[in-house]
Amino acid sequence: MYIGMACSVASMNSGAIQVMGEVLDVQRTGKYFVMSVTAPGIAERTQPGQFVTVGMGGEESSMILRRSFAIQRVQSRGIYGGTLEFVVSPVGKGTRWLTKLRRHDPLNLVGPLGKPFTLPTKAVTCVLVGGGYGSAPLIMLAESLRDRGCRVDTIIGASTEKKLYGELELKRVSTSLTLTTEDGTAGVHGRVTDALENILESSQVDVVYSCGPMPMLASVAEVSTARKVFSQCSVEESMACGIGVCMTCVLPVVGDDGITRMLRSCVEGPVFRGDRVRWSDVGTIPDGTLGKEVVRP
Amino acid sequence: MTGSVIVTGMSQAASGEPTFDFSTNVGSLELNTPILTASGCAAAGRELDNYFDITAIGGIVTKSIMLAPRSGRATPRMAETPSGMLNSIGLQGPGVESFIENDLAWLQQRGARTIVSIAGGSAEEFGKVAAKLRIAGGFDAIEVNISCPNVEDRGQVFACRADTAANVIQTVRRNSDSRIPIFAKLSPDVTDIVEIAASVAQAGATGVSVINTLLGMVINTSSMRPALAGVTGGLSGPAIRPVAVRCIWQIRNALPDLPIIGMGGVRSGHDALEMVLAGANAVSVGTSIFNDPSAPMRIQNELEHELRIRGFTKFSQAVSHAHREIDSTLQINTAIDDLDPTDENWDFISE
Ligand SMILES: Cc1cc2nc3c(=O)[nH]c(=O)nc-3n(C[C@H](O)[C@H](O)[C@H](O)COP(=O)(O)OP(=O)(O)OC[C@H]3O[C@@H](n4cnc5c(N)ncnc54)[C@H](O)[C@@H]3O)c2cc1C
Ligand SMILES: Cc1cc2nc3c(=O)[nH]c(=O)nc-3n(C[C@H](O)[C@H](O)[C@H](O)COP(=O)(O)O)c2cc1C
Numbered sequence A: 001m002y003i004g005m006a007c008s009v010a011s012m013n014s015g016a017i018q019v020m021g022e023v024l025d026v027q028r029t030g031k032y033f034v035m036s037v038t039a040p041g042i043a044e045r046t047q048p049g050q051f052v053t054v055g056m057g058g059e060e061s062s063m064i065l066r067r068s069f070a071i072q073r074v075q076s077r078g079i080y081g082g083t084l085e086f087v088v089s090p091v092g093k094g095t096r097w098l099t100k101l102r103r104h105d106p107l108n109l110v111g112p113l114g115k116p117f118t119l120p121t122k123a124v125t126c127v128l129v130g131g132g133y134g135s136a137p138l139i140m141l142a143e144s145l146r147d148r149g150c151r152v153d154t155i156i157g158a159s160t161e162k163k164l165y166g167e168l169e170l171k172r173v174s175t176s177l178t179l180t181t182e183d184g185t186a187g188v189h190g191r192v193t194d195a196l197e198n199i200l201e202s203s204q205v206d207v208v209y210s211c212g213p214m215p216m217l218a219s220v221a222e223v224s225t226a227r228k229v230f231s232q233c234s235v236e237e238s239m240a241c242g243i244g245v246c247m248t249c250v251l252p253v254v255g256d257d258g259i260t261r262m263l264r265s266c267v268e269g270p271v272f273r274g275d276r277v278r279w280s281d282v283g284t285i286p287d288g289t290l291g292k293e294v295v296r297p
Numbered sequence B: 001m002t003g004s005v006i007v008t009g010m011s012q013a014a015s016g017e018p019t020f021d022f023s024t025n026v027g028s029l030e031l032n033t034p035i036l037t038a039s040g041c042a043a044a045g046r047e048l049d050n051y052f053d054i055t056a057i058g059g060i061v062t063k064s065i066m067l068a069p070r071s072g073r074a075t076p077r078m079a080e081t082p083s084g085m086l087n088s089i090g091l092q093g094p095g096v097e098s099f100i101e102n103d104l105a106w107l108q109q110r111g112a113r114t115i116v117s118i119a120g121g122s123a124e125e126f127g128k129v130a131a132k133l134r135i136a137g138g139f140d141a142i143e144v145n146i147s148c149p150n151v152e153d154r155g156q157v158f159a160c161r162a163d164t165a166a167n168v169i170q171t172v173r174r175n176s177d178s179r180i181p182i183f184a185k186l187s188p189d190v191t192d193i194v195e196i197a198a199s200v201a202q203a204g205a206t207g208v209s210v211i212n213t214l215l216g217m218v219i220n221t222s223s224m225r226p227a228l229a230g231v232t233g234g235l236s237g238p239a240i241r242p243v244a245v246r247c248i249w250q251i252r253n254a255l256p257d258l259p260i261i262g263m264g265g266v267r268s269g270h271d272a273l274e275m276v277l278a279g280a281n282a283v284s285v286g287t288s289i290f291n292d293p294s295a296p297m298r299i300q301n302e303l304e305h306e307l308r309i310r311g312f313t314k315f316s317q318a319v320s321h322a323h324r325e326i327d328s329t330l331q332i333n334t335a336i337d338d339l340d341p342t343d344e345n346w347d348f349i350s351e
């Protein structure tokens, strides 16, 4: 079914800027930390699915690479101007440093980066699927979809309850919310894709939006495409620059012409059509990719 | 010092300050300012133009381009290291024809000074890429990436032997317009970098670009396997700066007149100054762009400041200044700590 996906913003991140923001708040929730920061000029331009990169450890830091975080919400707060929120899962040096910051600490931000989710031009039925902290950008997305009169059924899942994210916010903005955990500590015992299949079976769905770990995205895309439902997935690839200049963050994606190219997930993504990413080949250069060297025996 | 953000391309000609000549001659390549982007860290300039005016720096050195489109290596392609990173991109690119049509055309229309970096799997390929560029025109110089450790050439790179390096440079020289300056990009992973520099100069290079990345490796202790899909990768960033300064120093010492584009870990104007003093006629900024997208512009402004407070009135006076005789006639202020008001720090007096 043609649902008229709005053609979206310039792919060059032409609106992205670098600003010195300030931490307003760091809130712990389960295994995660929600950071609220001032980001004048970034917040105002952010569309759902875009991300920011954050400079680590101050000016003379030995961590020279910026870290990427999906923007979960933006606000305009009187004296602060634009502010934004992102959620941090402390998994390594940089993310642990971030979660130790306190109110008024400065933060070097670049954004908004990446291609956002494309939004339907009509009031259609959408399913949102989030895994772990991947549900963060779905909050802003759900708000935009509801503003357009869309039906929004949201599924969020994680391995265990403490790794679920965004339950309260997503309950508020979704038509329905389903929780799943793989260990059964909260919601339905199982995976998000089981819940997704149930919804796709029982009702007419126009678009599936998804963000989470790569294996989850692969299954979401597979299930959706098998039922001829349009899907958009926000991927997470290791990034050095986040602005399209280094070619670190590539993955194999099939183009309109049927040719596979290694596309940069920071500028040509992070949101890709689920039916276009060669999920099982991520991490490789699959045969037939444009420019793949033919190895001579 | 590195705090400035949203820097635009404005020159810092503060009112009342004496004029400063920032231009540099890198052999026959004349630049308005000595700051360039390093190949592979700025794509073809378009993305960076969003963060600063790319026409306000010395020029853009584009990502090394090969004859045909190239998919590059599998991922993961990078790993962060202390004050640096490893990369194993494998020269992903669209091929020289698409580059000429899209990237070069854009740079020309934008009015940016452009140094095209080229790569190849054989001397012939380098020659063919140069020939295509010669027909297209519209750029200021060629940088020949003979030192990329990522290109599979039975483990060898052209830059590690004087004869193979010279052969590539000769081929590129033959296939290029004789007025086009050619820079050979050298690898620091050699026993004697001066020998390589001398041989490429002999083969027709206008000058040398030093340094490319150093070969390194990281093992992921979770998977207990190499962190990069390509196993080894090129080390870049501030961690390698002392190696770069040493290479520039040695080449300048041995070849006083050879034009040098210095690079390797430059993160501030102070770092750039260090390379200039060691002998660089221009300085490229690479990995620092990933840390700060406006780094080239910021570093350019900082370098001008560093030179001014030391009493230089022309950039060229500072080039190789660390090699000067004790009885140098130039009156340069070496006791800058007394002069720089920003160093005054009385915060400890709390009243
Ligand atoms: C588009 C995008 C959106 C993201 N959104 C979020 C989010 O909303 N919340 C959140 O907690 N995390 C998010 N991540 C992942 C986050 O960027 C990494 O967890 C973080 O970079 C790890 O840094 P570290 O210093 O703690 O880990 P280290 O392992 O010390 O990092 C070392 C290097 O590897 C890179 N790296 C390591 N893990 C990842 C990863 N999973 N993805 C990308 N780069 C990685 C780092 O950037 C760094 O350069 C996102 C990643 C991307 C690409
Ligand atoms: C991601 C990445 C890609 C690079 N690609 C190239 C390239 O295509 N050609 C080249 O000559 N050098 C390439 N380099 C090397 C840089 O141009 C530079 O010589 C080196 O990184 C040292 O400078 P830096 O520490 O400022 O980055 C690359 C470096 C990085 C980090």
Ligand code: FES
Residues within 6 Å of the ligand: A238, A239, A240, A241, A242, A243, A244, A245, A246, A247, A248, A249, A250, A264, A265, A266, A267
């Ligand atoms: S992270 Fe550098 S190109 Fe995407």
